[in-house]
Amino acid sequence: MLYATNCRISSEESQVIRWVDSHGQKYPYPWTPHFPKASSISHMAHLCSQVLSTSFFTPKPQIPVLLSPGVACIKSFHQYRFLHIKAMQEDKFSTPTSCDESKVRVPHVLTVAGSDSGAGAGIQADIKACAARGVYCSTVITAVTAQNTAGVQGVNVVPEDFVAEQLRSVLSDMPPNVVKTGMLPSTGIVKTLCQSLKEFPVQALVVDPVMVSTSGHTLAGPSILDSFREELLPMADIVTPNLKEASALLGGVPLETIADMRSAAKAIHDIGPRNVLVKGGDLPASLDAVDVFYDGNDFYEFRSSRIMTPNTHGTGCTLASTVAAELAKGSQMLSAVKVAKRYVEAVLSYSKNIAIGGGCQGPMDHLLKLKSNVQRRPFDPCDLFLYAVTDSRMNKKWGRSIVDAVKAAIEGGASIIQLREKEVETGGFLEAAKACLKICRVHGVPLLINDRIDVALASDADGIHIGQSDMPAHVARALLGPDKIIGVSCKTPEHAQQAWIDGADYIGSGGVYPTNTKENNKTIGLDGLKTVCVSSKLPVVAIGGIGMSNAQAVMRLGVPNLKGVAVVSALFDRECVTTETRKLLEVLKESTKIAN
Ligand SMILES: Nc1ncnc2c1ncn2[C@@H]1O[C@H](COP(=O)(O)OP(=O)(O)OP(=O)(O)O)[C@@H](O)[C@H]1O
Ligand SMILES: Cc1ncc(CO)c(N)n1
Numbered sequence: 148m149l150y151a152t153n154c155r156i157s158s159e160e161s162q163v164i165r166w167v168d169s170h171g172q173k174y175p176y177p178w179t180p181h182f183p184k185a186s187s188i189s190h191m192a193h194l195c196s197q198v199l200s201t202s203f204f205t206p207k208p209q210i211p212v213l214l215s216p217g218v219a220c221i222k223s224f225h226q227y228r229f230l231h232i233k234a235m236q237e238d239k240f241s242t243p244t245s246c247d248e249s250k251v252r253v254p255h256v257l258t259v260a261g262s263d264s265g266a267g268a269g270i271q272a273d274i275k276a277c278a279a280r281g282v283y284c285s286t287v288i289t290a291v292t293a294q295n296t297a298g299v300q301g302v303n304v305v306p307e308d309f310v311a312e313q314l315r316s317v318l319s320d321m322p323p324n325v326v327k328t329g330m331l332p333s334t335g336i337v338k339t340l341c342q343s344l345k346e347f348p349v350q351a352l353v354v355d356p357v358m359v360s361t362s363g364h365t366l367a368g369p370s371i372l373d374s375f376r377e378e379l380l381p382m383a384d385i386v387t388p389n390l391k392e393a394s395a396l397l398g399g400v401p402l403e404t405i406a407d408m409r410s411a412a413k414a415i416h417d418i419g420p421r422n423v424l425v426k427g428g429d430l431p432a433s434l435d436a437v438d439v440f441y442d443g444n445d446f447y448e449f450r451s452s453r454i455m456t457p458n459t460h461g462t463g464c465t466l467a468s469t470v471a472a473e474l475a476k477g478s479q480m481l482s483a484v485k486v487a488k489r490y491v492e493a494v495l496s497y498s499k500n501i502a503i504g505g506g507c508q509g510p511m512d513h514l515l516k517l518k519s520n521v522q523r524r525p526f527d528p529c530d531l532f533l534y535a536v537t538d539s540r541m542n543k544k545w546g547r548s549i550v551d552a553v554k555a556a557i558e559g560g561a562s563i564i565q566l567r568e569k570e571v572e573t574g575g576f577l578e579a580a581k582a583c584l585k586i587c588r589v590h591g592v593p594l595l596i597n598d599r600i601d602v603a604l605a606s607d608a609d610g611i612h613i614g615q616s617d618m619p620a621h622v623a624r625a626l627l628g629p630d631k632i633i634g635v636s637c638k639t640p641e642h643a644q645q646a647w648i649d650g651a652d653y654i655g656s657g658g659v660y661p662t663n664t665k666e667n668n669k670t671i672g673l674d675g676l677k678t679v680c681v682s683s684k685l686p687v688v689a690i691g692g693i694g695m696s697n698a699q700a701v702m703r704l705g706v707p708n709l710k711g712v713a714v715v716s717a718l719f720d721r722e723c724v725t726t727e728t729r730k731l732l733e734v735l736k737e738s739t740k741i742a743n
């Protein structure tokens with residue numbers, strides 16, 4: 148345990164924090180570089196955590212630090228946890244007696260940048276990138292631009308005083324881990340920012356020296372170059388110019404090759420930033436997208452394949468924000484840059500075909516992955532009507548592939564498919580699941596995976612079906628997100644109640660009749676099924692030994708939430724799956740007519 152002492156928050160004394168360990172040993176001045184007066188306990192805790200993450204403490208991130216008079220701060224994994232100590236003992240060096248662990252601090256990036264009305268770049272890109280990376284993003288807006296996919300139609304610079312006021316509001320109350328800068332349209336704004344950062348130092352400063360939009364519009368003119376060189380860059384932990392910006396910072400040298408990018412990175416490093424990333428998105432005649440990173444000692448080339456898409460507006464802002472987000476979580480610089488580069492490539496790739504706007508440079512979409520889930524057709528309990536469950540042994544016996552079995556069942560009218568492939572190896576199962584999913588999507592039939600949540604996730608199947616001894620449904624729900632379908636096998640009203648509490652979408656109840664498909668499976672009979680159905684808040688599909696001869700008896704139980712039957716052998720342990728499925732569908736339709 149390390150203790151921060153002598154920090155009197157409300158006194159007029161300047162803020163001096165001394166670090167003392169449990170043995171009473173004092174740690175000297177260099178451990179507490181320019182420490183401003185804290186305005187609150189949380190501000191002070193933040194300032195101390197800065198020292199922790201930037202100084203000699205770095206190799207020992209798990210050391211808890213106690214800040215008198217009453218806040219302890221532990222840097223754990225990705226976040227700072229603040230323990231508000233309710234009672235402190237007389238002896239400063241003793242462990243606190245009671246702690247409130249409920250406050251969890253989230254990693255936080257403040258972006259100081261311009262607004263892009265088209266939301267591809269600027270503040271909007273920064274918020275989206277941070278959100279997608281799980282980091283809180285606050286915003287100080289320096290300019291409002293009228294911008295779309297065709298270019299920049301107008302720029303309205305926010306008055307310097309008001310930029311200063313926004314900075315004060317955020318920095319004094321909710322200190323960020325990292326500040327990231329984008330469009331800084333005037334020298335006054337650059338100076339104001341530098342002043343604020345001296346007053347409220349942060350763990351890291353990421354500077355994206357935005358100057359010209361891709362469409363060629365000036366966002367920050369040459370007049371800011373001096374303040375960049377003299378004030379901002381020397382404070383930066385990393386600066387991320389594109390080719391044009393690197394050239395401008397160096398007085399207009401032409402940059403056309405990777406060798407040029409290396410020399411530029413070195414020359415910019417001489418201006419003062421601790422690391423430089425020269426981005427090669429616009430490198431002429433380069434098949435790959437190559438960025439050059441220089442940390443003052445070594446060069447690294449980060450390469451990704453060049454994604455062929457017009458939707459590259461905002462790549463630079465996204466890259467810098469992601470670096471900032473990773474640093475805020477506690478990454479070292481090199482790994483933050485690596486992750487950011489991969490992230491940009493991934494987002495470009497999955498938004499390469501989106502069509503927004505009529506201009507020539509569209510935005511990326513950070514959250515597209517989430518949207519594809521949201522846009523999936525919602526689960527409809529009627530999907531349970533004819534529920535086909537595949538079986539690897541039967542497929543083997545009849546010499547058909549999983550994909551052929553699924554195709555045939557869909558052709559015959561199955562309304563939902565579950566892949567229950569106990570004997571197939573993971574790689575083969577995944578490939579089969581992906582192939583089945585393609586077919587199911589075309590026909591609008593949901594595809595579920597039995598037991599294997601890894602296969603369900605990897606194949607992006609519509610959901611899973613789990614038994615009582617598999618992973619609990621609430622854990623599956625947490626892993627699969629809110630939209631995917633989860634079914635749970637239930638034999639009793641208690642199971643059904645738990646499935647409902649855990650967030651399942653339906654339950655499968657049985658075995659209704661004896662079956663060979665499942666060993667040691669207790670048969671609950673029609674009565675057992677009825678008891679579960681009556682108590683269940685979720686729709687039910689009956690399972691176990693059901694086929695042509697008894698499906699009507701099951702459906703005629705007449706309980707409203709019994710939505711259909713799940714069938715294995717009656718479809719797949721037969722020569723022609725399509726014919727059997729068709730026949731069963733007729734039987735089921737007939738039984739509903741009778742029931743109505
Ligand atoms: N088509 C592409 N495919 C893959 N990566 C790309 C592509 N275009 C740019 N990048 C990468 O995106 C990141 C941003 O680089 P770029 O040179 O485009 O920045 P920029 O010009 O500042 O972008 P912005 O349009 O936001 O101003 C870099 O890592 C770059 O290599
Ligand atoms: C507001 C804003 N910031 C940055 C860029 C650079 O992409 C842009 N086009 N617009």
Ligand SMILES: [Mg+2]
Nearest residue numbers: 357389463464
């Ligand atoms: Mg840029």
